[in-house]
Amino acid sequence: SRVGNHKLEDMLKYEAVDRFIELFEDKSGNSWQSWMANKGARKIAGKYYPIELDYGQDNVAKAKVVQERLSKNAEQAAAESDLDPKTIELLQMLFDMQTYRSA
Numbered sequence: 001s002r003v004g005n006h007k008l009e010d011m012l013k014y015e016a017v018d019r020f021i022e023l024f025e026d027k028s029g030n031s032w033q034s035w036m037a038n039k040g041a042r043k044i045a046g047k048y049y050p051i052e053l054d055y056g057q058d059n060v061a062k063a064k065v066v067q068e069r070l071s072k073n074a075e076q077a078a079a080e081s082d083l084d085p086k087t088i089e090l091l092q093m094l095f096d097m098q099t100y101r102s103a
Contacts, residue, residue, distance in 0.1 A: 067098065 011019065021032040028035070029044035043049045078088045093099070 009019075024030075024032050024035070027048045028041075028050065029047040030041045034040040035050065074092060078085075078092070081088060083091075
């Protein structure tokens with residue numbers, strides 16, 4: 001069946017894994033095994049290249065230090081700002097990464 005722009009198919013887990021590997025290799029030009037082994041994966045013109053994202057969840061202590069520094073900087077910036085305090089509070093809430101991580 002189709003949902004929006006996506007095709008949904010019923011399949012077993014191993015079939016889904018095989019299909020993913022097939023699509024990965026088709027879209028990136030790299031084999032899944034080389035990507036997972038971190039050997040020989042290369043960027044190919046006109047193909048996708050996966051990127052790895054690090055949200056700092058692996059290093060909680062470092063994330064805490066960074067968060068403390070950001071909080072201190074935010075407090076200092078808020079004290080020096082000409083913005084209304086309610087606006088500052090809203091902006092701090094909108095850009096609080098802790099809120100996004102817990103969502």
